[in-house]
Amino acid sequence: DVKVTQSSRYLVKRTGEKVFLECVQDMDHENMFWYRQDPGLGLRLIYFSYDVKMKEKGDIPEGYSVSREKKERFSLILESASTNQTSMYLCASSEGLAGLAKNIQYFGAGTRLSVL
Amino acid sequence: TQLLEQSPQFLSIQEGENLTVYCNSSSVFSSLQWYRQEPGEGPVLLVTVVTGGEVKKLKRLTFQFGDARKDSSLHITAAQPGDTGLYLCAGARYTGKLIFGQGTTLQVKP
Numbered sequence: 228d229v230k231v232t233q234s235s236r237y238l239v240k241r242t243g244e245k246v247f248l249e250c251v252q253d254m255d256h257e258n259m260f261w262y263r264q265d266p267g268l269g270l271r272l273i274y275f276s277y278d279v280k281m282k283e284k285g286d287i288p289e290g291y292s293v294s295r296e297k298k299e300r301f302s303l304i305l306e307s308a309s310t311n312q313t314s315m316y317l318c319a320s321s322e323g324l325a326g327l328a329k330n331i332q333y334f335g336a337g338t339r340l341s342v343l
Numbered sequence: 344t345q346l347l348e349q350s351p352q353f354l355s356i357q358e359g360e361n362l363t364v365y366c367n368s369s370s371v372f373s374s375l376q377w378y379r380q381e382p383g384e385g386p387v388l389l390v391t392v393v394t395g396g397e398v399k400k401l402k403r404l405t406f407q408f409g410d411a412r413k414d415s416s417l418h419i420t421a422a423q424p425g426d427t428g429l430y431l432c433a434g435a436r437y438t439g440k441l442i443f444g445q446g447t448t449l450q451v452k453p
């Protein structure tokens with residue numbers, strides 16, 4: 228079974244803090260994604276990566292950055308957390324070229340971040 | 344801009360009733376996927392439809408992809424309390440990115 232693990236289920240941070248959300252997948256997938264999920268808005272793509280050290284902006288990258296130093300790990304960074312970044316954050320992974328054709332993404336359980 | 348409109352956003356029904364959820368877009372997708380998400384968990388893939396007009400069945404769930412590959416529907420027959428959850432449709436781009444609908448929260452009462 229594909230496993231995507233997010234390091235924290237719940238996080239509470241203060242405005243202005245630097246926040247790291249970690250995601251690890253164990254299926255040697257090339258593609259990894261970070262989304263945020265808000266009621267009534269569905270999932271919105273923040274950043275994605277097709278390969279190690281490679282990153283692409285999604286639809287809402289402002290206020291976020293990412294790091295992918297190893298294939299299995301994709302980190303989302305909030306440089307200076309703000310209250311409007313309070314949300315559920317979901318990490319996903321998918322296979323390489325074959326994955327793009329099938330577009331099957333496997334999700335972690337999510338990290339619920341509250342910024343006070 | 345929401346490219347994939349999902350409706351209804353909320354649905355509360357009695358056990359045994361039928362229901363249909365719709366996803367509509369003006370864009371063409373390479374495939375369309377349906378996910379189900381339970382509280383405290385990430386979305387889990389139910390089905391992928393690829394060909395225009397395709398119909399797939401998963402027990403009491405029937406998924407259809409529109410002929411023009413712009414829309415899709417999910418029909419549940421004789422809903423059970425175990426069907427309660429958040430249902431998400433997602434249109435796939437050829438780039439590998441997914442565009443998600445807003446989601447439908449389904450509650451099935453015993």
